[in-house]
Amino acid sequence: MNYWNFYLIKLKRGVSVVPKTMELKQGTEMFQILNENGEINDGQQAPDLSDDELKDMYAWMLKIRTFDGRAIKLNRQGRLGFYAPMAGQEACQIASMAALKKSDWLFPSYRDMGTAMYHGFPVEQVFLYSRGQINGMKVPEDVNMFPPQIIIAGHVPHCAGAGWAYRLRDEDKVAISFFGDGATSEGDFHEGLNFAAVYDANSIFFCQNNQYAISVPLSKQMRSETIAQKAIAYGIHGIQVDGNDALAVYQATKEAADRARKGEGPTLIEAVTYRFGPHTMAGDDPGRYRTKEEEQEWTNKDPLVRFRKYLESKGLWNDEEEERVKEEILNEMNEAIKKVEKMPKGTVEELIDDTYTNIPPILQKQKEEYVRWKEEK
Amino acid sequence: MATMTLIKAINDAMRVEMERDENVVVLGEDVGVNGGVFRATEGLYQTFGEKRSFDTPLAESGIIGASIGLATMGFKPVAEIQFAGFIYECMDQISTQAARLSFRSGGRFNVPLTIRIPYGGGVKTPEMHSDSLEALFLHSPGVKVVVPSNPYDAKGLLISAIRDEDPVMFYEPMKLYRSVKGEVPEEAYTVPIGKANVVQEGSDVTLIAYGAMVPMAQKAAEKAEKERGVKAEVIDLRTISPLDLETIIGSVEKTGRAVVIHEAAQTGGVGAEIVARINEEAILSLEAPVQRVTGFDTPYPPSAIEDEWLPTPERICAGIYKTLDF
Numbered sequence: 090m091n092y093w094n095f096y097l098i099k100l101k102r103g104v105s106v107v108p109k110t111m112e113l114k115q116g117t118e119m120f121q122i123l124n125e126n127g128e129i130n131d132g133q134q135a136p137d138l139s140d141d142e143l144k145d146m147y148a149w150m151l152k153i154r155t156f157d158g159r160a161i162k163l164n165r166q167g168r169l170g171f172y173a174p175m176a177g178q179e180a181c182q183i184a185s186m187a188a189l190k191k192s193d194w195l196f197p198s199y200r201d202m203g204t205a206m207y208h209g210f211p212v213e214q215v216f217l218y219s220r221g222q223i224n225g226m227k228v229p230e231d232v233n234m235f236p237p238q239i240i241i242a243g244h245v246p247h248c249a250g251a252g253w254a255y256r257l258r259d260e261d262k263v264a265i266s267f268f269g270d271g272a273t274s275e276g277d278f279h280e281g282l283n284f285a286a287v288y289d290a291n292s293i294f295f296c297q298n299n300q301y302a303i304s305v306p307l308s309k310q311m312r313s314e315t316i317a318q319k320a321i322a323y324g325i326h327g328i329q330v331d332g333n334d335a336l337a338v339y340q341a342t343k344e345a346a347d348r349a350r351k352g353e354g355p356t357l358i359e360a361v362t363y364r365f366g367p368h369t370m371a372g373d374d375p376g377r378y379r380t381k382e383e384e385q386e387w388t389n390k391d392p393l394v395r396f397r398k399y400l401e402s403k404g405l406w407n408d409e410e411e412e413r414v415k416e417e418i419l420n421e422m423n424e425a426i427k428k429v430e431k432m433p434k435g436t437v438e439e440l441i442d443d444t445y446t447n448i449p450p451i452l453q454k455q456k457e458e459y460v461r462w463k464e465e466k
Numbered sequence: 467m468a469t470m471t472l473i474k475a476i477n478d479a480m481r482v483e484m485e486r487d488e489n490v491v492v493l494g495e496d497v498g499v500n501g502g503v504f505r506a507t508e509g510l511y512q513t514f515g516e517k518r519s520f521d522t523p524l525a526e527s528g529i530i531g532a533s534i535g536l537a538t539m540g541f542k543p544v545a546e547i548q549f550a551g552f553i554y555e556c557m558d559q560i561s562t563q564a565a566r567l568s569f570r571s572g573g574r575f576n577v578p579l580t581i582r583i584p585y586g587g588g589v590k591t592p593e594m595h596s597d598s599l600e601a602l603f604l605h606s607p608g609v610k611v612v613v614p615s616n617p618y619d620a621k622g623l624l625i626s627a628i629r630d631e632d633p634v635m636f637y638e639p640m641k642l643y644r645s646v647k648g649e650v651p652e653e654a655y656t657v658p659i660g661k662a663n664v665v666q667e668g669s670d671v672t673l674i675a676y677g678a679m680v681p682m683a684q685k686a687a688e689k690a691e692k693e694r695g696v697k698a699e700v701i702d703l704r705t706i707s708p709l710d711l712e713t714i715i716g717s718v719e720k721t722g723r724a725v726v727i728h729e730a731a732q733t734g735g736v737g738a739e740i741v742a743r744i745n746e747e748a749i750l751s752l753e754a755p756v757q758r759v760t761g762f763d764t765p766y767p768p769s770a771i772e773d774e775w776l777p778t779p780e781r782i783c784a785g786i787y788k789t790l791d792f
């Protein structure tokens with residue numbers, strides 16, 4: 090179906106404005122505002138963001154990039170455990186969340202600590218989670234976020250359900266889930282998108298297409314031309330954006346959120362990007378499945394470089410600011426790691442307490458017997 | 467004979483079977499070019515090519531469902547589910563589909579499918595990667611469940627699994643992948659499914675374990691001997707379904723005491739089935755109630771707590787002494 094037919098269907102369902110991303114062929118044409126040199130493409134315009142907002146967005150991307158480098162070091166020193174690098178995907182993670190509100194709900198995956206921290210998940214918490222200490226996934230009460238998802242696509246239906254809840258109550262809220270290209274092969278992805286479509290849920294499905302699911306390239310994952318075009322089959326909005334272009338990611342997410350809030354249904358966003366690092370720090374070697382040339386190609390598309398050039402062209406950024414942001418996050422990480430290293434790792438009794446809302450007698454007995462044994466030995 | 471790790475023995479089993487039978491194919495996430503996230507399928511893609519080794523889409527239900535199709539059409543798929551925590555994703559295809567096809571078709575179809583699953587704790591994974599989810603399939607009539615504890619058994623059991631006419635779940639203890647080495651013949655050989663192994667003879671108490679809990683039970687046996695002069699018999703189940711009752715009951719009749727050890731949560735676990743069988747068949751030989759030393763009835767813990775959560779020689783000894791002091 091071409092864009093216009095699709096648009097007409099949407100018109101019948103009551104869509105009144107033609108948003109920027111709708112001017113593209115649905116699902117197969119990539120939306121880009123900033124080109125690789127940090128210039129606005131002909132015929133495009135920057136989203137409606139103040140200078141401070143633009144600076145804040147870049148500062149966060151830089152924070153995440155810096156965080157990533159240091160986290161990898163901490164992992165190598167044995168001070169952090171499980172860690173999935175996110176360098177290369179900062180525009181995806183920050184510019185999308187920047188288009189949402191604190192009252193919106195986030196459903197992240199293991200690689201999306203950038204989205205989580207932007208939404209208010211403390212650095213300390215990220216470390217506890219990585220180190221496998223107790224309560225690493227206990228999200229603070231004032232942060233609207235699910236614990237990071239490990240089961241690929243397991244949270245996609247949750248995001249559909251949350252968005253459905255907001256629709257049912259006509260709440261001004263959006264649910265967003267982050268997942269990878271590989272996740273689109275799972276049944277949960279299909280079921281989640283279809284549910285969201287059927288119930289016009291206030292949901293955004295944000296796919297970070299970083300080209301690989303561990304070692305498996307997208308070409309082995311599917312035969313569709315794009316991931317975004319899958320939206321057409323579900324009867325929802327689908328847009329492919331340049332995931333290394335913060336402005337495009339922001340604009341696409343903003344439009345998706347606006348539509349969702351108005352009851353115009355969910356959106357699938359495919360952000361085309363690349364992970365610079367290994368899959369996780371647990372022994373993955375990208376050299377086994379990616380070429381150096383390919384990696385270099387993507388380094389040239391670095392989302393930070395491009396965005397910084399843009400800010401510099403507007404006189405909004407300089408080396409001093411760059412250093413200040415880096416130092417700030419490194420200090421925060423230093424404090425946090427020292428703090429969590431002193432925090433308790435947790436006990437079996439505490440795990441038992443958290444398993445049910447009210448502990449059943451048989452489990453209570455198991456706990457008491459174990460505690461008694463520990464005390465006696 | 468060559469000395470090799472457990473993971474190498476597994477790799478070897480697939481290699482010799484792929485050489486022997488062109489219908490044997492391997493499939494799963496990252497098993498091809500990358501050789502698997504643990505390198506279990508290392509080199510198979512390079513040796514046998516892309517028509518024998520498949521990097522599948524990321525979809526466990528698809529992997530098993532499609533394997534059923536392949537298996538009924540003459541292939542012998544060896545499918546990998548990357549970590550046991552993801553087995554729920556394809557549980558319908560295993561327990562409802564693969565396990566029942568023979569039953570549903572009055573024996574017309576069988577499903578010669580092997581499902582390899584790295585499982586178990588002690589290796590500091592993120593959540594949902596270390597669970598012991600084998601009892602689910604003890605409770606699924608129609609599939610077999612096998613768990614090796616050393617390289618020799620791993621190769622022989624996997625070859626048996628690949629040659630088996632029915633679906634076999636092959637659980638690989640991650641903790642032992644590279645931490646144990648042993649002599650393994652270079653050629654193909656089988657270790658029979660459904661036959662337990664008495665790894666250590668004794669007269670006072672029977673310790674029943676599988677996978678990574680076998681070396682743990684042996685450590686406990688040593689400790690109990692030192693502390694209280696206990697002579698423990700250690701049984702490595704090797705197969706959880708079908709259970710080798712003859713070996714279990716025979717041993718309990720001799721010792722009069724038993725402790726079952728597994729990593730999985732206690733309630734509804736493999737231990738529960740074994741205790742029931744012992745009660746049914748050997749209750750008059752028992753000097754004390756059979757003890758279970760297991761994980762707790764919680765999901766698998768975050769990695770910093772796993773060593774406390776998993777059975778230890780200390781906890782196993784406490785179980786042994788309970789049977790002695792009854």
Ligand SMILES: Cc1ncc(C[n+]2csc(CCOP(=O)(O)OP(=O)(O)O)c2C)c(N)n1
Nearest residue numbers: 200239240241269270271272301302303552
């Ligand atoms: C249900 C399930 N199957 C397999 C895995 C193992 N696994 C973890 S990440 C991953 C690849 C995910 O790829 P993608 O969705 O593209 O996300 P990315 O890691 O590239 O961000 C796999 C196979 C898992 N965690 N959950």
Ligand SMILES: [Mg+2]
Nearest residue numbers: 269270301302
């Ligand atoms: Mg990916």
